[in-house]
Amino acid sequence: MELALRNAESSSVQVADLVFGADYKPGLVHQVVTAYMAGGRAGTKAQKNRSAVSGGGSKPYRQKGTGRARAGTSRSPLWRSGGVTFAAQPRNYQQKVNRKMYRGALRSIISELVRADRLQVVSEFAIEAPKTKAVRAKLAELGLERVLILVDEIDANLALGARNLPGVWVDTASGVDPVSLVAAEMLLITEAALRRLEERLS
Numbered sequence: 001m002e003l004a005l006r007n008a009e010s011s012s013v014q015v016a017d018l019v020f021g022a023d024y025k026p027g028l029v030h031q032v033v034t035a036y037m038a039g040g041r042a043g044t045k046a047q048k049n050r051s052a053v054s055g056g057g058s059k060p061y062r063q064k065g066t067g068r069a070r071a072g073t074s075r076s077p078l079w080r081s082g083g084v085t086f087a088a089q090p091r092n093y094q095q096k097v098n099r100k101m102y103r104g105a106l107r108s109i110i111s112e113l114v115r116a117d118r119l120q121v122v123s124e125f126a127i128e129a130p131k132t133k134a135v136r137a138k139l140a141e142l143g144l145e146r147v148l149i150l151v152d153e154i155d156a157n158l159a160l161g162a163r164n165l166p167g168v169w170v171d172t173a174s175g176v177d178p179v180s181l182v183a184a185e186m187l188l189i190t191e192a193a194l195r196r197l198e199e200r201l202s
Contacts, residue, residue, distance in 0.1 A: 003114070005191065006122050006142065013121055013191060019201045020114050022107040032105035033178050035095035043091045050075045050083030102178075103201050109181045110197070119187045121194055125149060130160035135168070139188075148184035150176055152192035173197040 001021050002012040050056070056075030063070055077085040113119040120142065127134040135158065139147065146167030151158065154172055162168045171180060173193035181187065189197070 003119070003121050003194075006120060013194065015194065016198055016202060019107050019198050020111055022104075022111040024112045024115075025104065025108045028101060029105050029108055029178070029182070032097055032102055033182055035097045036177055036179050038093040038095050041093040043093050045088045046090050047084040047087035049085075049087040050077060052087070053081070053083045056082075105178050106176075106181065107201050109178060110187075110201075113181070113184075113187050118185070119189065120144075121189055121191060123191050125151060125158070125188065125190050126155055127157050127161055130157045132161050132164045135161040135165060139168070142188070144186055144188060147186040147188050148176075148180055150187065150189040150193045150197065152190060152196050174200060 001015055001017050003015055003020065005011060005013045050073065053075040056073040060071050060074045061068070071079075075082045077083055110119070122142070125138065127138065139145065147169075149158070149162065149168070149170045150173050151170065152173060154170065159170050162170050167185070169180065169184075173189070173196040176197075
């Protein structure tokens with residue numbers, strides 16, 4: 001299939017149908033996006049249960065004759081300074097997603113962006129100085145505001161110039177993740193990054 005190429009002499013660029021013309025699979029996309037976000041969770045939340053709280057080793061008072069309810073430890077969750085009932089423990093939230101599923105989800109998302117006319121290809125996207133207004137002006141020429149820019153390699157000027165623009169992100173074709181692609185209102189990709197992405201997902 002062919003994609004329109006902006007700000008260049010040639011009007012289109014040839015791409016593989018396998019990557020940019022794949023069927024949309026919402027179940028697979030949901031699974032991969034959920035797994036990616038779950039993998040970013042720290043999972044370091046921790047509380048102390050009755051066995052982890054210090055003290056409480058001896059029975060606080062005798063079993064019978066006090067008129068109070070029987071108690072074996074002063075660190076029961078019912079007591080002040082006691083442990084926590086069903087205390088949270090550190091855990092790993094990672095979910096298993098193999099490489100084939102991951103690549104399939106990326107192909108599905110990108111193909112849907114193409115069908116929705118939310119992907120634009122340019123020959124190159126670079127600025128001479130790390131200036132925010134330079135990036136804003138370049139995006140204005142393309143009629144874009146909120147956009148994910150994919151390049152082959154991160155350029156310092158572009159990264160510094162775009163970081164203060166709300167809704168504008170810069171990433172590489174080899175490192176872009178499914179969450180960023182799903183969240184992108186528009187995807188602007190350079191021709192070199194397009195080839196790198198095609199190679200990665202083929």
